[in-house]
Amino acid sequence: MAVDDFQLPESRAANERLHALIPGGAHTYAKGDDQYPEGLAPVISHGRGAHVWDVDGNRYVEYGSGLRSVSLGHAHPRVLEAVRREIDRGGNFARPSIVEVRAAERFLATVPTAEMVKFAKNGSDVTTAAVRLARAATGRARVAVCRDHPFFSVDDWFIGTTPMSAGIPDAISELTVAFPYGDLAATEELLTRHRGEIACLVLEPAGHTEPPPGYLAGLRALADRHGCVLVFDEMITGLRWSEAGAQGLYGVTPDLSTFGKALGNGFAVSALAGRRELMERGGLRHPGERVFLLSTTHGAETHALAAAMAVQATYAEEGVTARLHALGERLAAGVREAAAGMGVADHVLVRGRASNLVFATLDEHGRPSQEYRTLFLRQLLAGGVLAPSFVVSSALDDADIDHTVEAVGRACAVYRKALDAADPAPWLGGRPVKPVFRRFA
Incomplete structure (x- = not known):
């Protein structure tokens, strides 16, 4: 979907309700709508595996789930089974x-x-x-x-x-x-x-x-x-x-x-x-x-401790850490190839251990840029990718990675245009995203 056609009216309305009731509009500053392009901060309805759906009905491949907490994917059956068992016994x-x-x-x-x-x-x-x-x-x-x-x-x-x-x-x-x-x-x-x-x-x-x-x-x-x-x-x-x-x-x-x-x-x-x-x-x-x-x-609380035990058992028995690394390596290689193909390999960077990838967005002078981050995030969201980072969960599959790399490629094509113009402003759609730690709102 072209980014100019990508609108989130229900999420916008929900964000207004959030700000009216909750300082910052979220219970975690890193989840605030100031961390996303203006008007494109999806409010989540539900999630399953590596996917989430917003209140507008859009589905996304999600990264960095729950600020890196959901490493097995949403509603993981083994974790839910353990939780349900303990909830029925008192918490x-x-x-x-x-x-x-x-x-x-x-x-x-x-x-x-x-x-x-x-x-x-x-x-x-x-x-x-x-x-x-x-x-x-x-x-x-x-x-x-x-x-x-x-x-x-x-x-x-x-x-x-x-x-x-x-x-x-x-x-x-x-x-x-x-x-x-x-x-x-x-x-x-x-x-x-x-x-x-x-x-x-x-x-x-x-x-x-x-x-x-x-x-x-x-x-x-x-x-x-x-x-x-x-x-x-x-x-x-x-x-x-x-x-x-x-x-x-x-x-x-x-x-x-x-x-x-x-x-x-x-x-x-x-x-x-x-x-x-x-x-x-x-x-x-x-x-x-x-x-x-x-x-x-x-x-x-018994259900949370049961969840922790189920998570540790799943990691040990299913080799989850190794899977996270393999998924991250595949994603990093694809993103780097897509960036290189569009001539922005020196500006869209993937960093970190494969199981904990982040990306950097650099301007035409090679400096970290919130403006170029905004441009990149807008394009990813319109492409069905919710990615404040590239931190993987084990619920991702090859099709999810391929979809993400395709969205990154389209985002990098726009990134190249902005670099050539030495001005990302026409592609921001409003104010740039902001750092969490700042003195004034």
Whole structure:
């Protein structure tokens, strides 16, 4: 469909209703309509497998499903069967359910580098719990986060470092410092400058690039030498890099790690895992001062833990991680070939591990461009592809990849026209998409 003929009247009306009732028009900023071309932010009716349908009746091949959480595809039958079974038995009780034992055993068998685990509902809670635990264990106040990774928590210790820091006291923000990914010398300089002050190093163990040789092991040694806690945020790398996360793939064990997203295939479940010596400080069987680690009313709902167990079993038995990599490699090759065929290979780039692909849109000077991203997204949407990223789910098949590559080819043809004109404005259809983290709306 030509992009000028692609209209979403029902989605537009639904977006207006959303904004009238919900700040930002969505419950996650990354899902906001400001992240999509003007007037072309589909509101979803339902999904199945690798496809979603909007309220206007359009079907899309979907990528980055649920902010990378739906890695098996929507309404996965094995996950739904496990969830339905537990819902019929009750979901939340006055005491722990036996499901909590089984879920913990399953998780620790999947991630054998951890010795204890505590479940919650979202990534922010468990990552903040890791920071609190590190501060309690070390008696130090400062937190060092990797500045090259976009998000760790909605809580003040992290959000205070972003352009959206309104409402957060400077005294809180100043306790968080940053280090660059892949640069051990710079990290050691930071630790030396704040000697005896930094409680923990928090980072994603891998991102759009592979860790440099020896980097994670070197970071492990630095943390040990300076007496701080090493925290791996495995929200994205968990299951997608290996069943045991990046720590299982690269063979470096953090003190604490946090998991979520793919763990529940869209159901709300996250996990804080780590060394027994640290984790027990949030328990009842140690002689020291207690740490209020995690205590959530809904953190151990039986149906979400059942979903997590079903996801882990599916990954192990069906080789899902390998399938994600194979699908991603096929998609990346097709996109690169389509971009090259239209003469925009230096401007439409695919980056990242095959199981976690993103794309970059560069202008005529080779600079990242929100305008060209808008142009690209508009063309993909009109071609039946909903792709804030190219992060695959295992529900995709060859026909879905082929359809996506064809849509990318058409988008790249328009991209070439805009580059030749040195002006993408005629192809934007309105204001450009915006970055999530910005000071003003």
